[in-house]
Amino acid sequence: MIVLLLINTSSSCSEGECDIQPNERILGGVTSERNSRPYQVALNLRVGATGEVGFCGGSLVHQQWVLTAAHCCFHGYEEVTHVQAILGAHSLYDRYENGRRLINVDEIIIHPEWDPNTFENDLALLKLPNSVQTSETISIVRLPYLSTVSSNFAGLGAIASGWGIASEGVTFISPTLREKQLTVITDTLCNTFYFQNLPRDVICGFSSTSGTCKGDNGGPLTIFSNITEETILIGVASFIAAEGCNNDMPSVFTRVQHRLNWISNVTGIILIMARHIRKVAKDVFGESKGKGLIDRDTWLWNEEVQNVLREKKVPFKEWQVVKNVNTSLKDEKKEVYKEFKRRAKKAVAVARARAQEKLYNSLNSPRGQKELYRITKERERRSRDITHIKCMKDEAGKVLCRDEEIKERWKIYFEKLMNEENDWNGFLQEAQVNKGLVREISMDEIMTAVKSMKNGKVLGPGDIPVEVWKVLKTDGYMWLTLFFNKLLHEETIPQEWYSSSLVPIFKNKGDVQDCNNYRGIKLMSHTMKVWEKIKMRCSVVVGFCLVVAVSATIKVSTNYHIDIGIPEATRIKEAEEKILANQDNVNDRIVGGVVSSPNAFPYLGGLLITFFNSPSTSACGSSLISADRLITAAHCWNVPGSLIVRQFVVVLGSQFLFSGGTRIPTSNVVVHPQYNPDFYTNDIAIIYLPYRVSFSTIIQPIALPHNNLWDSFVGQVATAIGYGKTNDAQTGVSVNSVVSHVYLRVISVQQCQAVFGLNFVQESTLCTDGFGGIGICGGDSGGPLVVNHNGQDVLVGVSSFVARAGCQLGHPSAFARITSFYNFILQNMSVDEKMRCFTVVVLCLVAAVSATVEVSTNYHIDIGIPEATRIKEAEEKILANQSDVQGRIVGGVVAPPNAHPYLAGLIVTFFNHPGSSACGASLISADRLITAAHCWDVPGTLFVRQFVVVLGSHFLFSGGIRIPTSHVVIHPEWNASFLRNDVAVIYLPYRVTFSATIQPIALPHNNLWDSFVSETATAAGYGKTNDAQTGVSVNSVVSHVNLRVISVQQCQAVFGMNFVQESTLCTDGFGGIGICGGDSGGPLVINRNGQNILVGVSSFVATAGCQLGHPSAFARVTSFYDFIMQHMN
DSSP states (O other): OOOOOSOOOOOOEETTEEOEESOOOEESOEEOOTTSOTTEEEEEEESTTTOOEEEEEEEEEETTEEEEOGGGGEETTEEOOEEEEEESOSBTTOTTOTTOEEEEOOEEEEOTTOBTTTTBTOOEEEEOSSOOOOOSSOOOOBOOOGGGTTOOOTTOEEEEEESOOSSTTOOSOOSBOEEEEEEEEOHHHHHHHTTTOOOSSEEEEEOSSOEEOTTOTTOEEEEEETTTTEEEEEEEEEEEETTOSSSOOOEEEEESGGGHHHHHHHHTOOOHHHHHHHHHHHHHHOOOOOOOSOOTTSGGGSHHHHHHHHHHHHHHHHHHHHTTTOHHHHHHHHHHHHHHHHHHHHHHHHHHHHHHHHHHHTTTSHHHHHHHHHHHHHHHHHHHHTTOOOOEEOTTOOEEOSHHHHHHHHHHHHHHHHTTOTTHHHHHHHSOOOTTSSOOOOHHHHHHHHHTSOOOOSSSSOSOOTHHHHTTTHHHHHHHHHHHHHHHHOSOOOTHHHHHTBHHHHHTTTGGGTOOOHHHHHHHHHHHHHHHHHHTTOOOOSSOOOOOOOOOSOOOOOOHIIIIIHHHHHHHHHHHHHHHTTOOOOOOOSTTOEEOOTTSOTTEEEEEEEESSOSOEEEEEEEEEETTEEEEOGGGTOOTTSOOEEEEEEEESOSSSSSSSEEEEEOOEEEOTTOBTTTTBTOOEEEEOSSOOOOOSSOOOOBOOTTOTTOOOTTOEEEEEESOOSOTTOOSOOTTOOOEEEEEEEEOHHHHHHHHOTTTOOTTEEEEOOTTTOSOOTTOTTOEEEEEETTEEEEEEEEEEOBTTOSSSSOOEEEEEGGGGHHHHHHTSOGGGOOOOOOOOOOOOOOOOOOSSOBOOOHIIIIIHHHHHHHHHHHHHHHHSOOOOOOOSTTOEEOOTTSOTTEEEEEEEESSOSOEEEEEEEEEETTEEEEOGGGTOOTTSOOEEEEEEEESOSBSSSSSEEEEEOOEEEOTTOBTTTTBTOOEEEEOSSOOOOOSSOOOOBOOTTOTTOOOTTOEEEEEESOOSSTTOOSOOTTOBOEEEEEEEEOHHHHHHHHOTTTOOTTEEEEOOTTTOSOOTTOTTOEEEEEETTEEEEEEEEEEOOTTOSSSSOOEEEEEGGGGHHHHHHTOO
């Protein structure tokens, strides 16, 4: 048997473009165990009766459907005419293999948006003539759950399988099924391999030793779910790099999860629920007929219009064939098609006008007005038909109209239904159940929901005939309980049930469900009204969660430019003009809060947000939870229907949003799968950083409440932090814009619901009291709400929303409750950082309460963009107009000139950042200095270019001798995570001349075993004066302070054993004195017999602040004496 490759494109990577080769096969890997991939399908393909043959792979996704790649169905521009599917095979050539089936494909359906040039939407469905019987060798692979629509699966291990060649150069495909584990990588990383040439919505798998190769296009990429213990199809093999398989390039697959609607619509596997409810209505109400779906008597279906529409299709197909082949012929065919298109439009316009001409010509006559009235009444009658259920029939066909008869009929029917007549048992078996995904709904919860609903009328035009369920009592509640639990477990639900219950079905009289049984649709609507009650409070459902639009009185602006945009632009312009004129300098802080001390909240991450479709910049907050993950609000990233976010720039370790700190761009954001932008439910997202940041005194992660999962925190005092507005009256930017915080009291969910209503406030929402006009405000979205537990800050909330009316009106502030999303957060943490997994499933019933306070649901437009502009302007003004603050170590005094001639300043510049940083150092010889390792080494974030060593100057930015150098040797055991062995030696390019202002300091060679405990030492540096100081002054001068040395044990009691070891020397912070920001690397000295001796190198202080009485930590020079001496002349 000779097997030829159907497609064999040869191309190469050059000049920044990388061609793709649609021959994706397993390279290397291992032979699959027999029956381990029973969904795997082999496809023999042929063009014409005796044309070329080819081979592809596929996946059985339904008993009658195989999913494969669209490019498998073409040879050049010829479409494949014959496909033979081989199911249940392990050995490709063993035709007598047990359980194997060969089936000729009945129909080939290509994805309507398949692009052969870019390989976008590279999917096709192959219909088998009959449903296949599943067995040990043949089974259906699970499609992705709807909850995974926002997941990129990055970091997960996935299996690619197929009969592909084992390595490049091999000419025959594998006789047995093979598989290889790949690691799913992010789209951003994959795009770097393919020079930003990837089509949209693909998924990439990578392995350094093997991958996919020629011989198995269309094959599956799967993951295994530990939760549901299922294999899930996430990708279909699409292409590899044109150079071949052995080039360490990722393999590219079409992402399945974003094509579920197309797959469902084609295969028709989603109508189980709708069919059963319609059957119920037909049996109880009798059948009512509506008008057909297509009225072929209308003007559109006259022969002239249909002929011209058919004629238009021929030149269109001819143009498509030559569109990407022959340039001159392409233009010619296009013009022909455009001419036929013009004819078609003209024929349609004429037919429509002719059909309406009679009515239009007679509008001014009494006859014409009557005709128009008749048409209007007919439409009104049809609309009212489905709202009038006046009577129903019994089993014998007798019409029942009295209330008692109708109630009795319902009871009899449901008794039969619950006795498994009317095929209820068949329905239960037909709907597949995914066990263990959610807590099932109890009958008590159904009863509570029904009782809370307003009574309508069983007869007549009632809103919701809830009596239908109330009169049935136990039987009705039992039926609804079983039915809704089937909905919870069903993997696919009709699209109309997600968007707004059955409102689209109701309005379209059943057209969208291909159903004329209006009474059936009415009962579906009644049933789903109860479902709305159940699902209104659904916070976490693993597998899927229906998004139900429940009617509310809260008004949301839908005309942005008129209602918000134009007035907002005017306001911003006026505010900026005032700022430029030095007016309205308003202190900027969270409403009712205070300006935060620098580094008080090292886990706070600022977010600068840019868009694809707007030149503006927006702002949000976030919280660092690990070295490469942050938590923010989903609405900071997801803005349905308006702005499209391009990327976040994460700002860490800075008091300001637009300047300073570590700045990391990223577009890898995972939004909670059940996020609802209409009501801000599940308003949480995880940010992936492209690399791990190094922790320091200004960058630290915050703890998650893993020991407080069931704590509501009601009554506790929490702290909200952010860059947001000060007050409602603030219309522009402030020159004092820095991080602010406020203390808030947590209130109960019920108290918050009384203000905002049940749509916005669920069990997964945490609210704080706004009494006194305090809370979060514009610009604080996504920022942290923390409580202090045993001296440790714990993240309990993510800033979500406030009342649209204003931040100072005393209304609550709302946050996403972290404990409700603990499982989601852990799923998106790095593998080595995951803690024990807790699943939180909250599902309960409540009554619908209308909200009384409006909430803005368009964050970026209403708040973010103007807030970002305000903050940026404020920071620029601060940097341009800094006050002359005397710079000295916290609690110390300005040092006399030349008091510390060994002290050196370091101005630090970077390769990847335009700003400068500052450190201290100590001169120990004519061409060597000692400083802190963390001044030079910043793993994974900034890359230091050089030091400018400043000697003999009282000022850091002017005067003295200034020597640039990049020759720095870090201690070989330096640990950036815990600041261990935090010492480095600086080499100068030449020897300096000593003078009264430049002198080396002595090393403690005679004191190697001295702990210096209780001795008084002096720290000197250019650093900050106090915690409130928000910037570095250009006139900062050398300061010093006397400190008492404490024991290692005393210091460990504060900072822990990870940070403090025997090589650490600490000083007491009693009285709020010590080192602070800018002093790093500077000297700690003691005086022995009139001689200053270097005993410490400034290393770190508490992130909460320098004035809180915590110790100051130094690298102990005696512990590094040998290392220092190795680098002396």
